[in-house]
Amino acid sequence: MSRSFLGMPAFPRAAAVSTRDTRLRANLAHATHTIRDKRARAVAELDDWAQLRAAGAAIKDRTLRHLDHYLEQLEESVVAAGGRVHWAADADEANRIVARLVRETGEREVVKVKSMATQEIGLNEALADAGIRAYETDLAELIVQLGDDLPSHILVPAIHRNRAEIRDVFRREMGKWGRPAPEGLSDSPAELAEAARLHLREKFLTAKVGISGANFMVAESGTLVVVESEGNGRMCLTLPETLISVVGIEKTVPTWQDLEVFLQLLPRSSTAERMNPYTTTWTGTTDGDGPRTFHLVLLDNGRTDTLADTVGRQALRCIRCSACLNVCPVYERAGGHAYGSPYPGPIGAILTPQLRGVAGPLEQSLPYASSLCGACYEVCPVAIDIPEVLVHLRERVVEGGPVTRHGARVVLKPAKGHAAERAAMRAAAWAFDHPGALRGGMRLAARTRRLHPRRLPGPGRAWSDTRALPAVPAESFRDWWQRTRGGAAGPERGGRT
């Protein structure tokens, strides 16, 4: 069972550890640079990218400003098309609903297609508690699940694993979950993919219940859209008798026509393709084709709290393309795990503290996991001004103020004593210790100073202070992982195996 992110150490600590692992860093650098270059070419093919981006942002803003209207419309359309709609105010409720729906089918196993929402709520662990085994079917998620690991990138969750490690995990673990890895499995990506195909086909052909998320939900028609590459999505969405989709309420778009914008923005911005290999759209149920029963679980879990913040609200436009990760100098060095949630990189740094609130040390430190260089904003296909939200959240951490938590207005106290400042200082010192992280980082320097709360250590100062690289590691990333994942010597872990 894949591990949960609960109880992750705060960003500076986790980042300091993972930056010392040279292989992880090399993998990440290779990956992010490869995707970045390909993406630039895919985007350059469309000379109206700027207009598509503006339209994408505007459609999402339109939806968010009238989300109540569009959610009710969506519900009505899904029900009219033969689907059933459930509402979940938080993670626990969503998990309870899904577990109940699975139990009602009499099944004990489900196949899952990669979904960040279900990672966010810890669905696999909740299902395990209810005696239900959830099989991840995305190749990377399978690697993560078999390796009892955590995803580290939105798009390439196993980016921190190399091919030899993947082969070892397959050889060792596949047999425990189903069809074992073929004899003499090598570490060539083609053979590894074939092993996954064979292993998972057994599951697909017999699965009675599928669980998915969705990239988009069309309010006017009740249509859900899943964009994918491998075909595991199609398997999970069409072969089982029952389909349960858990989707954040912000994934709504008003009209069928709106997809013409997002189906151009998402594949190019995400996998740098003109179009991803497979996209499935479905509306309720269809006689004789696909699942006979369709459940849509609409998830809040902090989204309405985020919506209540007029500056932070824009984070809900995110279409999870992961482009901001690939351009982020801090992400490249820190790795995905340091962000302590399924949402790594710049988007994680603004989404996680808003979804969860900024009471914990990790959430307080995340707004500092940035050099404010602005590359994430430039690249974002829905024009989320991530640096603006980061600065806004820093203010909130240090100065407190009115916020919405679980739907209620509360006044947040400034983070206790100088703890926040210290956390900020550590985070800033870490980020700005890395000269490479700061190259081209001047875009917001002036603006940041202006917007910075009085008592915050200015990043401008921090990055001029020290330039030394970290000393010889006291503990490698792998050792740290080994030590903390077992829970014996490390801090209390929320995950289970």
Next chain:
Amino acid sequence: MSSRDVVLARVRRALADVPRGEGPYDPPVPRDYRRVHGTRTPEETVELLAVNLADYRALVHRCAPAELPSLIGRLLAARGARTVVVPPGLDPRWLSAADVSVVPDRAADTARDLDAVDSVVTGCAVAVAETGTLVLDGGPDQGRRRITLVPDHHVCVVRVADQVVDSVPQALPRLSPRRPLTWISGPSATSDIELDRVEGVHGPRTLEVVLVGAGAEHGGAG
């Protein structure tokens, strides 16, 4: 209070800043992006479709309508296919020159039955040139989604030029959201292992596209 009411009430409270008189479609959406990228003749559009399909590792063939049965026959023979599943409304002439046993798609068949079938032959609803995409909408010559998913070899016939559009914005109005759609751009692929692209994971590992239309034979077989 149901969770539905709770969530909707939270949404409404969160949106206190939105002026009362503003309607759901009032926030403006600029739609000055292009309907088509570039100007092309219909022939050029078909050519672009062929290039983009091939770029994503689909095998592209062209023929005139009269040549279609023999071409399909050759493709299935080259593949060594002995069994072929077809949707109920497929023109029977398409397989008239193929030396295979034709398996009709029956609702009672399980996914495992389909797994034993070598190939599938279908038509499509729309093909999008700019992205190299085939869209299947479950029409009579396309069938249930599972038949183009489980077999390892998919031959998809596109009628040029009437089924070919330039762009995604041109494709959507031709498709009904009420029908389950599958958009296919090349065979399935993954880059999950060290970003090495591997073609073919769970969907058909070989996708062959036949562009059929008058004059198409001059394009040659790809």
